[in-house]
Amino acid sequence: MPIDLNNISFSYGNKQILKDFNLSVKRGECICLLGVSGCGKTTTIRLIAGLETPQMGTIDTHKGKISMVFQEDRLLPWATALQNISLPLTDNDKSIAKKMLEQVGLSDSSDLLPEEMSGGMCRRVAIARSLAFGGDVLLLDEPFNGIDTANKRSLAKLILEYFGDKTIVLITHIAEDAQILGAKTIDFKGIN
Amino acid sequence: MTTSTTPIKKFIKVVCVLCFWVLVWQVISMAVGIELLVPSPLVTFQTWLGLVVTEKFWISAIYSLLRILLGFLSAVVLGCVLGFATYRFSILKTLLSPILHIISAVPVVSFIILALVWIKTDTLPIFISFLMVLPIIWQTVFGALSQIDKNLLEMAQVYKFKKSKVFFKIVIPSIMPPFITSCITGLGFSWKSGIAAEVICLPQIAIGKQLFNAKVYLETAQVFAWTITIIILSVLFETVLKFAIKKYTTAYRKDGANIAD
Numbered sequence: 001m002p003i004d005l006n007n008i009s010f011s012y013g014n015k016q017i018l019k020d021f022n023l024s025v026k027r028g029e030c031i032c033l034l035g036v037s038g039c040g041k042t043t044t045i046r047l048i049a050g051l052e053t054p055q056m057g058t059i060d061t062h063k064g065k066i067s068m069v070f071q072e073d074r075l076l077p078w079a080t081a082l083q084n085i086s087l088p089l090t091d092n093d094k095s096i097a098k099k100m101l102e103q104v105g106l107s108d109s110s111d112l113l114p115e116e117m118s119g120g121m122c123r124r125v126a127i128a129r130s131l132a133f134g135g136d137v138l139l140l141d142e143p144f145n146g147i148d149t150a151n152k153r154s155l156a157k158l159i160l161e162y163f164g165d166k167t168i169v170l171i172t173h174i175a176e177d178a179q180i181l182g183a184k185t186i187d188f189k190g191i192n
Numbered sequence: 193m194t195t196s197t198t199p200i201k202k203f204i205k206v207v208c209v210l211c212f213w214v215l216v217w218q219v220i221s222m223a224v225g226i227e228l229l230v231p232s233p234l235v236t237f238q239t240w241l242g243l244v245v246t247e248k249f250w251i252s253a254i255y256s257l258l259r260i261l262l263g264f265l266s267a268v269v270l271g272c273v274l275g276f277a278t279y280r281f282s283i284l285k286t287l288l289s290p291i292l293h294i295i296s297a298v299p300v301v302s303f304i305i306l307a308l309v310w311i312k313t314d315t316l317p318i319f320i321s322f323l324m325v326l327p328i329i330w331q332t333v334f335g336a337l338s339q340i341d342k343n344l345l346e347m348a349q350v351y352k353f354k355k356s357k358v359f360f361k362i363v364i365p366s367i368m369p370p371f372i373t374s375c376i377t378g379l380g381f382s383w384k385s386g387i388a389a390e391v392i393c394l395p396q397i398a399i400g401k402q403l404f405n406a407k408v409y410l411e412t413a414q415v416f417a418w419t420i421t422i423i424i425l426s427v428l429f430e431t432v433l434k435f436a437i438k439k440y441t442t443a444y445r446k447d448g449a450n451i452a453d
Contacts, residue, residue, distance in 0.1 A: 049350050050349075050350075051346055051349065051350070066350065067350075067351075068350045070343070070346075070347065072343055074343050074344060074346070074347040076344065076361065076362065076365070078365045079361070087351070087353075087357075087361060088351035088352070088353070129351075133351055
């Protein structure tokens with residue numbers, strides 16, 4: 001599903017984040033907005049996800065189903081790894097969640113709560129949840145935070161396995177993350 | 193090994209603490225030397241045993257218990273409703289917050305004396321228990337709802353959770369810990385205020401009335417015995433509540449992903 005952002009302007013109070021910003025991502029394309037912290041990358045991805053409304057301009061995601069890996073893990077602290085992955089699934093299909101957990105290398109940790117897992121493990125659960133949810137568009141906000149290079153590569157392979165033919169928008173400040181996903185890099189500077 | 197000895201250690205600790213305070217009581221009683229002022233633990237225990245075998249004891253205890261429980265449960269239900277309603281509709285919060293402040297600030301005795309004019313003596317302790325617990329639950333639910341992690345709600349929005357799923361998977365588990373604490377605190381308050389109301393309004397059958405009569409007839413040992421009964425009942429109910437909550441939360445965690453899908 002393509003994504004089109006046309007002449008977007010957005011500000012938090014008096015602080016202008018985006019001005020007349022345009023972005024077009026084709027179906028099956030994987031792009032990376034690469035930029036320093038605070039330049040408006042997260043705002044852009046939040047606008048695409050529908051978590052923010054632009055003050056000006058239009059966003060068209062063509063009614064595609066959007067899945068997202070947030071900058072923070074955003075796991076339910078009272079739910080186990082398996083429960084966290086199966087939560088977004090409408091039919092609560094545990095087999096999909098179990099398979100996903102296995103694919104991110106956490107099949108032995110299904111009954112662990114987020115507080116019982118390391119930062120890297122929680123990150124993998126968050127990625128597994130987004131992949132289990134599926135959809136037409138995958139938004140990745142610094143998805144590989146706290147993950148070592150070897151695991152990054154296997155996770156990137158998994159992401160491409162599920163979303164390779166769909167639309168992926170990655171935002172990061174680490175160029176290597178874009179490379180391992182094979183993303184087309186756009187140097188993002190916001191309004192600065 | 194550790195897990196099996198911990199409850200025993202805990203029990204021994206409780207018994208030791210209890211023995212210490214009974215000893216302090218005994219020393220004070222001996223120092224005063226007048227049973228009418230400070231009866232000894234033994235005399236109080238004998239008086240209590242004498243009360244326990246009477247029909248009057250059980251009927252009074254059951255009536256007081258039912259009144260307090262009714263007041264407590266009504267406050268929990270209405271406190272939750274008001275907590276959710278005032279969180280959802282800010283106009284309601286503005287409108288009702290003076291009531292909340294009045295209930296919290298006015299001494300319980302003022303309410304009891306005022307309510308005596310309007311409410312029958314049998315139902316007054318229910319109303320007073322209700323009134324004392326209501327602001328605790330209400331404020332807790334409102335505060336807990338205001339502090340729900342917005343990140344989780346956004347996650348639910350992106351993943352298109354149904355409203356029922358948001359409620360059962362995010363809202364309820366988020367507010368549960370403070371709600372449980374407020375229920376336990378509220379239960380203690382309902383006992384204190386309910387019995388105080390009984391002592392002042394003197395319903396036909398009540399622990400409060402027995403306490404009042406014992407005081408009037410200078411039966412200090414009976415006053416102590418009835419007070420111990422109140423403590424036992426209060427602790428018993430707190431334990432039952434804690435046990436029920438523990439059961440519920442364990443079941444919730446175990447079946448967490450299956451509830452309300």
